[in-house]
Amino acid sequence: xxxxxxxxxxxxxxxxxxxxxxxSWGQLVEATDEYQILARHLQxxxxxxPNNSEFTEDQKKTLGKIATCLELRSAALQSTQSQExxxxxxxxxxxxxxxxxxTYNKEFPFDVQPVPPRKILAPGEEEDLEFEEDEExxxxxxxxxxxxxxxxxxxASSCNHVLHHSSNPGANEGTLLxxxxxxxxxxxxxxxxxxxxxxxxxxxxxxxxxVSVKDLxxxxxxxxxxxxxxxxxxxxxxxxxxxxxxxxxxxxxTKGAAIFxxxxxxxxxxxxxxTKCFAxxxxxxxxxxxxVIELYKKPTDFKRKKLxxxxxxxxxxxxxxxxxxx
Numbered sequence: 001x002x003x004x005x006x007x008x009x010x011x012x013x014x015x016x017x018x019x020x021x022x023x024s025w026g027q028l029v030e031a032t033d034e035y036q037i038l039a040r041h042l043q044x045x046x047x048x049x050p051n052n053s054e055f056t057e058d059q060k061k062t063l064g065k066i067a068t069c070l071e072l073r074s075a076a077l078q079s080t081q082s083q084e085x086x087x088x089x090x091x092x093x094x095x096x097x098x099x100x101x102x103t104y105n106k107e108f109p110f111d112v113q114p115v116p117p118r119k120i121l122a123p124g125e126e127e128d129l130e131f132e133e134d135e136e137x138x139x140x141x142x143x144x145x146x147x148x149x150x151x152x153x154x155x156a157s158s159c160n161h162v163l164h165h166s167s168n169p170g171a172n173e174g175t176l177l178x179x180x181x182x183x184x185x186x187x188x189x190x191x192x193x194x195x196x197x198x199x200x201x202x203x204x205x206x207x208x209x210x211v212s213v214k215d216l217x218x219x220x221x222x223x224x225x226x227x228x229x230x231x232x233x234x235x236x237x238x239x240x241x242x243x244x245x246x247x248x249x250x251x252x253x254t255k256g257a258a259i260f261x262x263x264x265x266x267x268x269x270x271x272x273x274x275t276k277c278f279a280x281x282x283x284x285x286x287x288x289x290x291x292v293i294e295l296y297k298k299p300t301d302f303k304r305k306k307l308x309x310x311x312x313x314x315x316x317x318x319x320x321x322x323x324x325x326x
Contacts, residue, residue, distance in 0.1 A: 212224045
């Protein structure tokens with residue numbers, strides 16, 4: 001066994017024990033996070049090319065099956081249904097297999113298959129695959145459209161904390177673009193996405209936000225950008241602390257345009273990335289300083305015709321705008 005492989009197994013073993021310890025102590029959110037991080041590591045190794053791996057194809061298949069079991073246990077912790085759960089005592093049977101992966105030659109104890117490479121669907125496609133609602137309970141939307149236009153200025157908190165780098169090498173690293181060159185008399189807009197408030201923030205896997213600028217017909221006016229995956233979760237908040245450089249001068253944005261923020265997360269049960277909710281800001285809301293904006297139920301309505309608030313709870317997307325003008 002090479003030193004690199006030994007180091008990998010030590011890290012994976014420590015992560016496995018950390019997750020099962022949290023699980024046995026009843027710290028389910030922490031256990032879920034640890035299981036999901038480890039599953040991503042094992043999946044990445046299982047799907048690696050032969051010349052980039054310390055493991056044989058059979059060993060990688062076993063790693064993939066362990067990752068599947070971690071996902072199943074994680075899903076069980078988040079489920080309100082008790083039937084067909086993957087139990088902690090079942091998961092603990094896998095620790096010696098992981099530890100002795102180089103010498104393990106028995107049949108895998110559970111009838112599972114490695115998780116295939118994740119499929120990220122285009123906006124709207126995931127709606128055809130989802131059969132249960134996963135929105136916040138108590139969703140609003142019965143009021144008049146006027147009730148959806150309010151904004152709550154001055155509530156966004158400053159982003160002073162430091163985000164840790166993601167420990168999930170398979171997570172989305174983002175597609176952020178640099179600031180445009182300045183032009184005399186023209187204004188550039190930087191939007192810092194600070195955090196989003198969600199009732200089940202701690203249970204969202206690999207969360208990120210897709211940012212787009214659309215006209216009234218829902219047509220893109222700028223390239224679409226994805227944030228990196230957020231790694232800090234705190235109470236009902238997921239922290240991003242990332243700057244988005246809008247790829248058009250403010251003066252060149254068409255009348256009626258809006259900037260959309262789609263919150264996305266991975267669903268292990270269905271094995272795809274889903275849009276959970278969205279928010280948007282319109283052109284008359286472009287002004288320097290903090291702001292918070294409401295969250296709406298999916299699917300994303302780029303034409304802003306049928307908006308339904310995600311929840312009655314006071315949970316928002318927290319932003320901070322900076323205007324640059326020569």
